[in-house]
Amino acid sequence: MVISQRAIEVQASPIRKLMPYANDAKKKGIKVYHLNIGQPDIETPQVMIDAYRNFDDKIVAYGPSQGLDEYRQVLVKYFGKLGIPLKIDDILVTVAGSEACIFAMFATCNHGDEIIVPEPFYTNYNGFATMAGVNLVPLTTYAETGFELPEREIIEAHITNKTKAIMICNPGNPTGTVYTRKELEMLGDIAIKNKLFLIADEVYREFVYEGMRSISVLELKGCEQLAIVCDSISKRYSACGARVGCIVSRNQELMGAVLKFAQARLCPPTIDQLAAAASEYLPENYLTDVMNEYNKRRNFVYEELKKINGIVCVKPKGAFYIIAKLPIEDAEDFTIWLLNNYNVNNETIMLSPAEGFYATAGLGKSEVRIAYILNEEDLKKAMAIFVSGLEEYRQLKKNQ
């Protein structure tokens, strides 16, 4: 017996695939600062931790396939405060944002259909697309212009009779780009005119800087029936391990279909939903405080990067990632070299080579994604290693 072709082809996580090098470094006694993963060091709010600690039912029982009503009500209130009125049945709780994305693909696409996605994009979309048999059609954006969307004509040129949806991540992972209202309205209009769904992964919604506001596709006029949001508490409340997210749409037929997929896997985890529901009791300024903390980190990392000669990097407006185009040829080689051959006082860093975030072969080879999820002190050490490491690496290459 042989495993399936899709099992052979499904992409290994480019974020996690270099982990063996990091593990080798750690075995040699070297401390590794992880700038490669989106696991924040911000504490999960105590009120949510307490929900686990206060659980006192006798049975950890199944919940409804669409999620616990009490948590869905909390989500209705949450979106209401954002100025997005929803009914409870517009929301289905998922096993984190991952399952929301998978359900969105299953519900909009048949095997062989296409979804247009601006690249670079969150690499796990590749895995979801392989599962769903969907072809992701990349719409290339560039570091030089801060990964803004191309002209309407260029986007529309990507539409075929197989296209079922446009999928965006806003604020963007891995780019940190926040789309303007104008960009979103253009996408909405393209979707309306071409009868496409508009899927938005908005898990970084609260992390936008410089007074910008992240606009949800749920706010776009005329897009009520085609807007689908994938959401999660993982980043918002630094609760990545709770695996609680949701899929949101006002399209009843779509949500009916999503419910059937959800019934097949029975329900999301019960107690984790109680923890998510406890977010209701967070103080009003909780998310602003977290945003301010990330903003400080963003400013610091950006200022450090700017000092590097030949770097291309537009200051990102959201999420907690920066993509930097480095004055080197092969960012993966640089990443491995940092782990294998470089350290400052027995400390080094791990980056995400950005090539894995592009679907178009050959793009992003000299780019890295930096997640600014460490506290300021660690970030200072990490960025110093980055700057000195890059200098030494370039010298080395020059002398080869």
Added chain:
Amino acid sequence: MVISQRAIEVQASPIRKLMPYANDAKKKGIKVYHLNIGQPDIETPQVMIDAYRNFDDKIVAYGPSQGLDEYRQVLVKYFGKLGIPLKIDDILVTVAGSEACIFAMFATCNHGDEIIVPEPFYTNYNGFATMAGVNLVPLTTYAETGFELPEREIIEAHITNKTKAIMICNPGNPTGTVYTRKELEMLGDIAIKNKLFLIADEVYREFVYEGMRSISVLELKGCEQLAIVCDSISKRYSACGARVGCIVSRNQELMGAVLKFAQARLCPPTIDQLAAAASEYLPENYLTDVMNEYNKRRNFVYEELKKINGIVCVKPKGAFYIIAKLPIEDAEDFTIWLLNNYNVNNETIMLSPAEGFYATAGLGKSEVRIAYILNEEDLKKAMAIFVSGLEEYRQLKKNQ
């Protein structure tokens, strides 16, 4: 824009689809005993509840995609005690048994491939198959013979050049059937000869009666590379809402592929895995006690059913389900009638019509699945309502 064809076609859960009738009955003040769902009333072990209550990290963080090492080690020990030696990398922790089944399908089948499944089968396999684009080819078994497997020739006649696996549920949901070593060795031999994977959903492993032992496909000689087990703590420890399961195989290539699918969805819930890991501290007799409790319930339900004239029901040997072929034409009509029109002292019951467990159209129309997951007292009342309700329904039909 239109939703996908698979979203239109994916089966609504036949176990959950009649819930609106139960909800209507409840609104009228009628108590409904649920014999239709597999949510046991056995308490989750306190040591596992305590794992939630004792959580004291500051961050609910991502775990590894393959599951927490400490929990995988517990699983190695668990399988070791069953006489199944495994390495830690033979096990990948999943979001309950559901995800284990989905991963097994993705890893063994391409879109359009076939899996042979004895019917009646757990209906959610239909949803997983729709997601994976897999065609389930039913192998009909019969209430009259206790749903034992047909002859080898009949099974082999179902194999085509699209067949990639045989999938069984053992002990069986919804049948309660426990396959003999002879049956399993026959399946193993068919799989070897025809280069198929042998996928076994073994989540009811511990619930076998009359001194029988449930044999895992992992124990079959010569099947080391083709045996895949889908497992879960949902039923074993009455922790359905924890959503922790695992997929097990000694086939390294297959597990490598499963890991890539698992990386796309990042990780299973973290604290729920800590609860699952706490099962290590359960007393040796814990599962025997639970099994004895279910055995009492099984004996009671079976004795009650036997009293009914014209019923077809072979005493099941495992799990906590009985399929009964009733002397009526339409078990769904009977189920709805019980909820709409029948009660004893303002109490009624909800059954699962078994037609939804068959893939072959027209089969199972007069059959129901009863889950004996209620305590003895409730079960007594529920079965009395069943017996008197059936009597009255038959009179009604006779007079129509």
